[in-house]
Amino acid sequence: MTLILKTDPYRPDPEIIKKAAQVLLSGGTVVFPTETVYGLGAVVFNEAAVAKIFWAKMRPPDNPLIIHVSSLEMLNEVATNIPEEAFKLIRVFWPGPLTLILPRNPRVPKIVTGGLETVAVRMPAHPVALELIKEVSQPVAAPSANLAGKPSPTRAEHVIKDLYGRVDVIIDAGDTLYGVESTIVNILTKPPSLLRPGAYPVELVEEVLSTKVHIPDFARGLTEASLALAPGMKYKHYAPETPVILVELVGGDLGLLVERVISIATAELNKSRKVCIVASRETLKEYSELALKGAVVLDIGSRANLYEVAKNLFGTLRLLDELSCDVAVVEGFEEKGLGLTIMNRLRKASLRRVTQ
Numbered sequence: 001m002t003l004i005l006k007t008d009p010y011r012p013d014p015e016i017i018k019k020a021a022q023v024l025l026s027g028g029t030v031v032f033p034t035e036t037v038y039g040l041g042a043v044v045f046n047e048a049a050v051a052k053i054f055w056a057k058m059r060p061p062d063n064p065l066i067i068h069v070s071s072l073e074m075l076n077e078v079a080t081n082i083p084e085e086a087f088k089l090i091r092v093f094w095p096g097p098l099t100l101i102l103p104r105n106p107r108v109p110k111i112v113t114g115g116l117e118t119v120a121v122r123m124p125a126h127p128v129a130l131e132l133i134k135e136v137s138q139p140v141a142a143p144s145a146n147l148a149g150k151p152s153p154t155r156a157e158h159v160i161k162d163l164y165g166r167v168d169v170i171i172d173a174g175d176t177l178y179g180v181e182s183t184i185v186n187i188l189t190k191p192p193s194l195l196r197p198g199a200y201p202v203e204l205v206e207e208v209l210s211t212k213v214h215i216p217d218f219a220r221g222l223t224e225a226s227l228a229l230a231p232g233m234k235y236k237h238y239a240p241e242t243p244v245i246l247v248e249l250v251g252g253d254l255g256l257l258v259e260r261v262i263s264i265a266t267a268e269l270n271k272s273r274k275v276c277i278v279a280s281r282e283t284l285k286e287y288s289e290l291a292l293k294g295a296v297v298l299d300i301g302s303r304a305n306l307y308e309v310a311k312n313l314f315g316t317l318r319l320l321d322e323l324s325c326d327v328a329v330v331e332g333f334e335e336k337g338l339g340l341t342i343m344n345r346l347r348k349a350s351l352r353r354v355t356q
């Protein structure tokens, strides 16, 4: 049985927070909103409770969880030997969507870290998440609250679809703010490296650290790795049932991008397939002729406001399945700022990439 509790995102109902905290403290699982996506939480130090997270999501055991804290004292309960660079970032970005890789405090059960000697930690900025962790007074492990491999949930309906009956509580506080997950940075390497681009553009992190951050190919969504160090490196991620063809933006040429989308979509329409086109606001009207031929054209947001695109991203991927599209042709974005985050998710969600 899953209990659904509704609350205002900005003024969390204290009774609901108390109730959810009790469930966590008695070894249960609670889905709660964060400023990025919804998370599926359990108390870090309760191994049996953490095991329920892996079971509910059907997550492979070697894919580690992010630990959520509400204070620096709590940070010290899960990490040790924290380097000064970490505090530089913490001072600027916490609470907020930045996850740091730090040496593991031996108190943290290995089930949380997938056997690694490091932990991934962040302090979320969402009032509901913060109040809940404060009430529990213990760090909370929480991956995104979707079934493994599916797009992350940005509203309670997405969670209900994936996890109803598999978790104890779902706190519904409406849409999350950013719509994409936290940025994961490993400051234990020299230079620091980006494990997952996220809601904070990596350029901001570089500014605060006054150094370039290494961006491996897997962080761009281009390759797979043998270790599950960041989502999608090893396992399928963010993928809807609908096969996605991603048409990348090459050399910033929007005209060329539109031309390719049209030719691919036309070929699919000619095979009598239900085609969905996911386009930016700027290029939407270019597909009006295809719409007359039966293509469904979805607006993912403006290229001039990538926060809007990021916020709509996972909802749009889920919508493709709801519309029963046979195939989706999706426009790519420039890999700058949040564009890197968006392209990482789109590449991992796609079955095929068109790059020229």
Ligand code: TXA
Pocket: 034, 036, 037, 038, 039, 040, 063, 064, 065, 066, 097, 099, 101, 113, 116, 118, 119, 120, 124, 142, 143, 144, 145, 180, 181, 182, 183, 184, 195, 228, 229, 230, 231, 232
């Ligand atoms: O915004 C977010 O970060 C959301 C919300 C709920 O806070 N959480 C989230 O968790 O995206 P999840 O499980 O979907 O992604 C966690 C990823 C793992 O897939 C893993 O790759 C990486 O964080 N991770 C966790 N621990 C790690 C570690 N010790 N070293 C390297 N990567 C780690």
Ligand code: MG
Pocket: 143, 144, 152, 231
């Ligand atoms: Mg996830």
